[in-house]
Amino acid sequence: MDSIGWVGRELGALEEASLLRSPAIIDSMSGPEVSIEGRRLILACSNNYLGLAGDERVIEAARSAASRFGAGSGASPLVSGLTRAQRDLEERLAAFKGTEDCVIFSSGYLANIGVIQALAGPDDAVFSDELNHASIIDGCRLSRATPVIYRHADMEHLDSLLSEGGFRRSLVVTDSVFSMDGDVAPLTELVEIARRHGAMTVVDEAHATGVLGPAGGGAVEALGLTGQVDAVVGTMSKALGSAGGFVAGTSDLAAWLRNRARSQIFDTAPVPAAIGAASAAIEVIASEPVRRERIAELRALLTEGLRDLGYRVGESESAIIPVFVGESDEAMRLSARIRQSGVFAPAIRPPSVPVGTARIRLTVMATHSDMQIAQVLDAFAAARGDGSAP
Ligand SMILES: Cc1ncc(COP(=O)(O)O)c(C=O)c1O
Numbered sequence: 368m369d370s371i372g373w374v375g376r377e378l379g380a381l382e383e384a385s386l387l388r389s390p391a392i393i394d395s396m397s398g399p400e401v402s403i404e405g406r407r408l409i410l411a412c413s414n415n416y417l418g419l420a421g422d423e424r425v426i427e428a429a430r431s432a433a434s435r436f437g438a439g440s441g442a443s444p445l446v447s448g449l450t451r452a453q454r455d456l457e458e459r460l461a462a463f464k465g466t467e468d469c470v471i472f473s474s475g476y477l478a479n480i481g482v483i484q485a486l487a488g489p490d491d492a493v494f495s496d497e498l499n500h501a502s503i504i505d506g507c508r509l510s511r512a513t514p515v516i517y518r519h520a521d522m523e524h525l526d527s528l529l530s531e532g533g534f535r536r537s538l539v540v541t542d543s544v545f546s547m548d549g550d551v552a553p554l555t556e557l558v559e560i561a562r563r564h565g566a567m568t569v570v571d572e573a574h575a576t577g578v579l580g581p582a583g584g585g586a587v588e589a590l591g592l593t594g595q596v597d598a599v600v601g602t603m604s605k606a607l608g609s610a611g612g613f614v615a616g617t618s619d620l621a622a623w624l625r626n627r628a629r630s631q632i633f634d635t636a637p638v639p640a641a642i643g644a645a646s647a648a649i650e651v652i653a654s655e656p657v658r659r660e661r662i663a664e665l666r667a668l669l670t671e672g673l674r675d676l677g678y679r680v681g682e683s684e685s686a687i688i689p690v691f692v693g694e695s696d697e698a699m700r701l702s703a704r705i706r707q708s709g710v711f712a713p714a715i716r717p718p719s720v721p722v723g724t725a726r727i728r729l730t731v732m733a734t735h736s737d738m739q740i741a742q743v744l745d746a747f748a749a750a751r752g753d754g755s756a757p
Contacts (some may be wrong), residue, residue, distance in 0.1 A: 374468055385695040386594045396421045401711065401737045408711040409739050411729050416578050416686040417609030417658045418734030425647045429609070432643025440636040445625070452642045456620075459649055460601070460613050463584055468621035472630060473637050474604025475573050478612030480506040480600050481628030482569055483540060487512035494525060494566065496552065498545050501719075502572060504749070512538070519545075522556040522583070530566040537566035543586035544574035547720050547728055549687030551575070551586050557710035558595050569598040571592035577606025578686055583652040583659055607643035611637040658733035662686045665731035665740055672744040676751055688729040689715075691748075697757045698725035704755035708746035 368541035381387040395402035398421045401410045418424050432452055441447045449457075453471055472478040483506030486492050491512040495503060498519045507514045513534065517525040528536060539561045541552045554570065561568045572585035576754040580588030584604075587596055598620060603611040615625055624631060652658070662685075669688055673680045681689040692698040705712060705727070716725045731740070750756040 368477060377645040387700055388716070391711070391713070399669065399732050399739055403711060406709070406739070408706065408709055409545060409735075410732075411710050411743050411744055412712040413732060414574070415608055416574075416606045416730065416732055418732050419577075419606065419651060420732075421650045422539065422608065422648075422651060423520070424651060425608055425644045427645030429640040429644040432522040432639040432646075436639035436642075438640070439476075439638055442636070443632060443634055444636050445632055449636060450639055450642065452639060452646065455650075456642050456646050457613070459646060463652075464599050464601070464615035465584065465588070465650055466615040468616045469613050469615040470621045470624045470628070470631060471611055471637060471642075472628070473611060473634050475571075475600065475604060475612035476502040476505075477630035478600050478614050478699055479503050479571060480509050481624060482600060482614045483507055483512075483538070484510045484629060485627040486510075486567055486569070486598070486625050487536065487538045492498035492534040492537050494528060494537060494539045496520065496541045496545075496550065499542055500546050500571060500573065503540055503542070505542075508579030520550070520553055522553055522560060525557065526560045526564075527567060530676065536565060537561075539566050540568060540569040540571070541545060543575070544579070544685040544687065546570075546687070547573055547726070548681050548689050549685045549717060550573075550681065551579070551684045552637055554586060554590050554592055554596075558592055560566070560603075567573060567597045568595075569600060570596045571600040571606055573602045574685055574687060576601045577648070577652050577661060578662060579684070581656075582743035583656070586741045600673060603641065603645040607645045608757065609648060610641045611645060661733040662731055665733075668737070668740050669729065669731060669743065672740075673747060676744070676748055678747060678751075678756070685732050686722055686732070688731065690727040691721060692725050692727065694757075696739045698727060701750055701756050702727055704750040704753070705743075708742075708749050710743050710746040 381572050391403050392402050395479045402409050446650050457469045479502035487510040487513045492515050493507045494515045497516050575585035577583045579586045599615045601613050603609040648734045670680050679691040695716040702714040715728045
C-alpha cells in the first residue's frame with residue numbers, strides 16, 4: 368500500500384493553487400547581490416539589513432571563535448556548560464537592550480516558543496496580534512494557554528479583550544516590527560494597557576534590533592520603553608548577520624528560562640562561530656550608526672519610487688517594504704518578471720500572509736547602492752509596462 372502517496376497528491380494541489388514553494392539555491396555570499404543559476408541578481412529580500420553577514424570583521428570574529436571554542440558546542444548549556452564567549456554575549460546583549468540579563472537560544476524561533484511556553488500555561492491566556500510571526504503562534508500552541516487574538520495593532524480591541532478576565536495570568540505578545548508588513552506595533556499604548564490589567568509583556572524585536580532606536584536597540588528603545596517590557600525577544604539572524612535568538616529581561620526571568628524554557632534546555636547551544644559573529648556585529652552597530660541612517664534613506668527612495676509607478680506599498684517604518692499584489696498567482700508572475708530584470712524577491716503567499724494579501728516583500732540593506740535601488744525600480748517599471756504587474 369502506498370501509505371505516503373497522499374503527500375504527492377497534496378503537493379500537486381498546492382501547485383495548482385500557486386502555493387507550492389521551494390528555495391532558490393544561492394552560489395555566493397548573501398550580500399546586496401547574489402549569484403543564482405549563474406546570474407548575478409540584486410538581493411531585495413534579505414533580513415541581513417545592515418550587511419553584516421558579509422562584513423570582514425564579523426566573518427573574522429566567527430573564524431576566531433571557531434578556532435578558540437571549536438566548530439560545535441557539544442551539548443545544551445545545562446549539560447556541558449556555556450562557552451565564555453556565549454556568556455559574554457549574553458551580558459553584552461543585556462546591556463544593548465537595557466535589561467539585567469539575557470538568555471541565548473539557537474534561533475529566534477526557539478526563543479519565542481521557549482519564552483511563551485515558560486511564562487504561560489493551561490490556566491493562562493496569551494493575547495496575540497493577528498499578524499504575529501509563526502514562532503509566536505507556535506509558542507502559544509506549545510504553552511497550552513488559551514490564545515486570544517486581537518486585531519492587528521488595535522489597542523482598543525486588546526484592552527476590551529483583557530477586560531474580560533477569567534484567567535490565572537495574562538501575557539500580551541507582539542512583534543515590534545511586523546515581519547511581512549514592516550510597520551511598528553503601538554508599543555507605548557500596549558505596555559500601558561498590559562500594565563493596567565496586570566498582564567505580562569513579550570515583545571519580539573527580530574526585525575527592529577540593529578535597525579531602529581538611537582543606538583540600534585530596537586523599537587522598545589526608539590519609543591523610550593527600555594526596561595518596561597517584561598521579555599524582549601531578539602534574533603541574531605537578521606541585522607546581526609549571524610544566527611541565534613535571545614530573550615532579555617530581569618535576572619529572575621533569565622534564571623526561570625534556564626529552568627523552564629524547553630527549547631533552550633533540550634537544544635544544543637549555538638555554534639561558537641555564530642556567537643563570535645554576533646558579538647562583533649554588536650560592536651559595529653554601536654560604532655556605525657550610518658548603517659541605520661542608510662536604511663531609512665533607501666526605504667524612502669524605494670517607497671516613493673514604487674508609489675510613483677502606481678504600486679500599492681505598505682506604511683513601513685523599518686527595512687521591510689511590502690508591495691501588495693493580492694492573489695498568489697499574480698504575485699508569482701510579478702516576482703518572476705522582476706527576476707528577469709535582475710532582481711530577486713520571491714512572492715510571499717498564504718499561509719505566511721493572510722489569504723488575498725500575497726505580496727512581494729522587499730527589503731533594503733545598508734549596503735545596497737543607490738544604483739541598485741534604481742535597478743529595482745526599473746524592474747518594477749518594466750513589469751508595469753508589459754502588464755506583468757496587477
Ligand atoms: C518576527 C520574527 N520573529 C522570530 C523569527 C525567527 O527568528 P530566527 O530566524 O532567528 O529563527 C522571525 C524570522 O525568522 C521573525 O520574522
